[in-house]
Amino acid sequence: MTLIEMIGSIADNMKKEQTNLEDALKQQLRVSVSDQDMIDGVDRLIYNHCKNKTELRDLIGGSKPTFNKKMKEVVDDGLISEPIYQNRSHLYTNEQIHVLLDYFNYPKFSDNHNSKVVTVTNHKGGTGKTSTTLVMATATALDLDLNARICVLDLDPQGSAGQGVVQIADDSIYVTMTDLLLAEYEKDNEDNPVNILLENGYLFEDIVKACPFSTHLSNLSVITAFPNDERFVDRYWQLGEKEQSLLLQKFKTVVLPILQEEFDLIYIDLPPQDSPITWSALEATNCILVPITPRYYDYASTSNFMSNLHIRLQNLPSKGGNIEWLKMVAVNYNENSKPEYHTVQKLLRSVRNHLFTQTIAHSDAFTAAAELGRTVLDIKKSEEICTPHQFDLAVDSVRLFYSQFKNELVALSAK
Structure with a gap:
């Protein structure tokens, strides 16, 4: 076998060992979450971007009673699930926050x-x-x-x-x-x-x-x-x-x-x-x-x-x-x-x-x-x-x- 043929053979062997597109993407791109990455059952990557109710009210504006009433309506209507409750604070995920921004007609x-x-x-x-x-x-x-x-x-x-x-x-x-x-x-x-x-x-x-x-x-x-x-x-x-x-x-x-x-x-x-x-x-x-x-x-x-x-x-x-x-x-x-x-x-x-x-x-x-x-x-x-x-x-x-x-x-x- 010539050196050129050997190169071709190596390429063929490598292709056989190579995973397909879907498996490769799953392996390289999927978010991997272990128990150490969880905070009260929430993925650390999600938890790190949570906001509490006070932070949301400062962003959206409005009086505290009106804001709290609307927040209750959003949960009661099923638009978002119950927030995370931790250390006497209600925490909302990034996904919930954007639902709330739409609900409050935020620009x-x-x-x-x-x-x-x-x-x-x-x-x-x-x-x-x-x-x-x-x-x-x-x-x-x-x-x-x-x-x-x-x-x-x-x-x-x-x-x-x-x-x-x-x-x-x-x-x-x-x-x-x-x-x-x-x-x-x-x-x-x-x-x-x-x-x-x-x-x-x-x-x-x-x-x-x-x-x-x-x-x-x-x-x-x-x-x-x-x-x-x-x-x-x-x-x-x-x-x-x-x-x-x-x-x-x-x-x-x-x-x-x-x-x-x-x-x-x-x-x-x-x-x-x-x-x-x-x-x-x-x-x-x-x-x-x-x-x-x-x-x-x-x-x-x-x-x-x-x-x-x-x-x-x-x-x-x-x-x-x-x-x-x-x-x-x-x-x-x-x-x-x-x-x-x-x-x-x-x-x-x-x-x-x-x-x-x-x-x-x-x-x-x-x-x-x-x-x-x-x-x-x-x-x-x-x-x-x-x-x-x-x-x-x-x-x-x-x-x-x-x-x-x-x-x-x-x-x-x-x-």
Whole structure:
């Protein structure tokens, strides 16, 4: 057997050992809950985002007697179940809170703002694209004042954006964005579930709306990716120039309008590559957020990325006319490091007002939370998964950055 034949043999053997799509997603993405993760029988991930009655009344407003009367009516009418009773307090889950917001006619994001797409990208690997995407999406979903419906669209074939937060039922059908975009180009591909669903009478619009998986937050959903989504690139290069252009625009013209009926803000996590799947996202996005670790090599790589992005956007069908906003943010920043401080100063001089002045700090809390399949906003200091200082450092930096980000987003999306 030649070396080339041996490589083919190894590939065949690895495929035999590889789990199928459904089993892999269940293993990688399902939230795992043990007895240690339960508080009075409630999943810790759910418990950490509960609010008590006083906090809800401060949010919604109204006199205490009127508020309590309406709260009783909501429970009596079966709109929500009885709250969790702990330490003489009534605690309401995130799902119950959003039912209550609807019941009290609390203002929605969509009342005064247009739906927007925010793409998080940088061709330099390890710059915190996925962690930045998830923590920002979580922060936005937890912002009850904003009251927006959030979707995370994972276009990285590694599929890491949904790990630990996606809730998967045993009878779930797994559809990725690549499945949706390629359906008409691979009608003979039995592995594409979209064509199977279409053959069984489902409408394409309904399939798109059913793609997102729910999470521990009732207003946050995730559309996952999977390694075989790499085939989008292969299919693109097999098409003629006109069909290539149509494929790049399909997400923007066909899929995105359907998603924007369901979601106010869509965060896209891109892979660290310059390829047709990233071009498709750039063709559709409104906002580009570029995370950068303030180190010498990351600065050089991001400089090259920005040069490439400048050219790439001009070569897309819309020639970049869809881009309304671009900002960079320094992440994983150690303010006690002189080299990193000097790199941030270099960014301020070169990027200027396109760099957020608030940074996301380097903290062990990010790593500890990721190991649990959560963001730093999904943990409590009392869980002691890191030191109190590291917890405060991470959470405070995220909240300060989100406040800056939110101001810009609200102004940009105002009707």
